[in-house]
Amino acid sequence: MTQRFLALSTVAVVLMALSACRGPEGPQGPSGESTVVNLEGFAPGINCGNCHNPDIDTTYYVWAVKYQWAQAGHVTGGTFDDRNTAPCSGCHTSEGFVQRAKAGFPPQSLPAVWSVVTNQYRPSPVGCFACHSPHSKGDFSRRTEASVVLWSPMEGISDQTINLGKGNICLNCHQPRSSGFTPKMKTTAGATDTLKITTNRWYPHYGVQGLMFLGAGKGGGFEFPGKAYVNSPHSTQSGITQSGCPTCHMAQPVSGGNGGHTNVIGYPSGTTTAYNTNGCRQSGCHATMNVDTYVGTSGTLTGGMGAHKYVHEYLDTLATLLQAKGILSSSGLVQANNGTSSASSSSPRTFVGPAGLRKAGALYNYFFIEHDKSGGIHNPQYAIQLLNDSIEEMRKP
Numbered sequence: 001m002t003q004r005f006l007a008l009s010t011v012a013v014v015l016m017a018l019s020a021c022r023g024p025e026g027p028q029g030p031s032g033e034s035t036v037v038n039l040e041g042f043a044p045g046i047n048c049g050n051c052h053n054p055d056i057d058t059t060y061y062v063w064a065v066k067y068q069w070a071q072a073g074h075v076t077g078g079t080f081d082d083r084n085t086a087p088c089s090g091c092h093t094s095e096g097f098v099q100r101a102k103a104g105f106p107p108q109s110l111p112a113v114w115s116v117v118t119n120q121y122r123p124s125p126v127g128c129f130a131c132h133s134p135h136s137k138g139d140f141s142r143r144t145e146a147s148v149v150l151w152s153p154m155e156g157i158s159d160q161t162i163n164l165g166k167g168n169i170c171l172n173c174h175q176p177r178s179s180g181f182t183p184k185m186k187t188t189a190g191a192t193d194t195l196k197i198t199t200n201r202w203y204p205h206y207g208v209q210g211l212m213f214l215g216a217g218k219g220g221g222f223e224f225p226g227k228a229y230v231n232s233p234h235s236t237q238s239g240i241t242q243s244g245c246p247t248c249h250m251a252q253p254v255s256g257g258n259g260g261h262t263n264v265i266g267y268p269s270g271t272t273t274a275y276n277t278n279g280c281r282q283s284g285c286h287a288t289m290n291v292d293t294y295v296g297t298s299g300t301l302t303g304g305m306g307a308h309k310y311v312h313e314y315l316d317t318l319a320t321l322l323q324a325k326g327i328l329s330s331s332g333l334v335q336a337n338n339g340t341s342s343a344s345s346s347s348p349r350t351f352v353g354p355a356g357l358r359k360a361g362a363l364y365n366y367f368f369i370e371h372d373k374s375g376g377i378h379n380p381q382y383a384i385q386l387l388n389d390s391i392e393e394m395r396k397p
């Protein structure tokens with residue numbers, strides 16, 4: 001009782017301190033940095049002790065969640081520290097993300113984002129206050145669950161709206177983005193049409209998972225003419241369309257397992273990798289499985305190898321083929337026509353006509369499947385077909 005009283009009076013003092021800095025305009029910080037602009041206030045009648053509890057609370061398990069979160073890629077990846085300038089900070093830091101959220105998530109096109117996101121030189125990693133707003137809401141509901149518009153990296157295919165319920169919070173960052181000077185991939189080319197790649201980082205950044213789930217015909221991969229593309233049941237499975245990424249990435253830990261806010265599926269366990277497949281094994285999905293040896297409905301597509309292993313191994317094959325033709329450098333960047341690893345506006349990598357476009361498509365698919373990072377698991381049927389067709393293309397002269 002005494003302890004609880006002490007804890008509550010501590011937060012009360014903090015509350016007063018916080019209220020004191022809540023002015024109409026917060027003090028002016030050094031230029032380009034934010035001060036208390038993100039303070040969102042407290043919900044009326046909020047009970048601090050519900051979450052700030054001296055013991056482990058069994059309502060929210062805040063203490064436990066905090067330590068799960070500390071192991072997440074959001075923290076351990078470390079990019080929150082060095083990708084801290086605008087507009088990168090809008091996805092790589094909590095502070096920049098809250099700025100985007102408060103402005104209603106303007107499109108990723110540069111002018112719109114620049115006007116709301118500032119440099120964050122002392123940022124924190126994507127944390128509780130990015131995905132939730134526990135003080136202003138008084139609970140751990142998501143900051144937003146609104147559907148998200150994904151910028152289309154494919155000429156001729158419009159921006160796509162995706163709705164994965166609770167997972168929409170993730171898609172506000174795990175989404176493709178234009179770097180402004182990168183040409184879009186084309187769906188078709190006439191005999192003399194060219195595609196000039198003017199950057200060695202010719203891909204729509206790293207968050208392509210949403211496009212991978214949407215799959216066929218939605219502008220994720222380059223679909224080779226004359227081939228048919230289908231999606232895995234993951235694209236339409238009702239659990240995934242309601243809960244999205246957390247369905248698999250936030251499955252609760254069980255005895256001897258990892259999970260929850262670590263967001264991790266594969267994690268090191270001794271000298272091997274263990275997998276938290278509780279999400280995959282939930283009722284109505286895969287009865288018994290291990291991601292590493294997974295041979296599901298896509299088994300026939302991989303000769304029984306399993307999608308995860310197949311995609312990892314054949315991505316290496318595709319990289320080797322692209323390197324042999326001087327399209328990809330050994331460090332994984334697009335090579336210029338002069339053979340350097342720095343395609344640029346003065347020495348672009350130029351692909352000509354329908355045959356050239358197919359080679360560019362194979363390069364594009366390499367980055368798409370690689371940056372999706374799931375080893376094809378997000379949409380095995382689609383990823384495997386794109387990979388096979390890209391390899392077939394690169395084996396042609």
Ligand code: HEC
Pocket residue numbers: 011012014015042046047048049050051052062066128134135138139140
């Ligand atoms: C719905 C849950 C919830 C409630 C209710 C809540 N907080 Fe928090 N608060 C959090 C979480 C989560 C954090 C971040 C994790 C942590 O530091 O424990 C946090 C962090 C803080 C921090 C630390 C900020 C820092 O810089 O480290 C302070 C101070 C704070 N809360 C004060 C309060 C006060 C005062 C109240 C009551 C008026 C309150 N909180 C009510 C969830 C809550």
Ligand code: HEC
Pocket residue numbers: 072073074075076077078079080090091092093094097126130131167169170171172173174245246249263264373
């Ligand atoms: C505020 C933006 C933001 C939100 C929201 C967000 N992420 Fe991330 N996520 C990132 C960034 C940035 C990285 C890379 C961090 C790094 O490497 O430093 C990342 C990394 C990850 C990683 C680790 C990837 C790896 O290669 O290790 C996983 C897994 C992940 N996110 C899943 C999720 C899930 C699931 C959600 C929703 C519950 C989510 N993210 C929400 C920005 C975000």
Ligand code: HEC
Pocket residue numbers: 079083086087088089090091092108172173174175176177205206207208371372373
């Ligand atoms: C729209 C949100 C968004 C913006 C804006 C953004 N990033 Fe990212 N970035 C991500 C996400 C999400 C990941 C991690 C994706 C994953 O692991 O699947 C990531 C990953 C990265 C990585 C790879 C980390 C690794 O080693 O795997 C680098 C490097 C990076 N971002 C740099 C930048 C830079 C530089 C900028 C600004 C010019 C920027 N990002 C802007 C969302 C964003």
Ligand code: HEC
Pocket residue numbers: 059060061062065066067069074126127128129130131132140141142166167169243246247250261
């Ligand atoms: C990358 C986004 C993200 C971050 C960061 C994050 N959460 Fe969550 N959190 C979620 C999502 C999504 C869910 C819903 C998961 C589900 O239902 O499967 C959730 C659920 C929760 C729940 C359960 C809520 C309920 O009502 O059942 C709690 C408690 C919680 N988070 C606390 C925290 C705390 C504390 C932190 C910081 C240490 C944190 N979260 C950081 C996305 C995030």
Ligand code: HEC
Pocket residue numbers: 073167170171174209210213234240244245246247248249264265266267279291372373374375377378
């Ligand atoms: C059907 C289950 C499932 C869903 C839903 C899902 N993922 Fe995954 N994801 C996986 C699996 C399996 C892996 C591979 C894990 C491994 O290889 O360690 C993975 C890997 C990843 C990785 C790389 C993580 C790492 O540690 O290297 C990221 C980032 C990621 N997913 C983001 C997302 C995002 C964002 C969403 C929502 C749009 C999402 N995932 C939805 C199953 C899923």
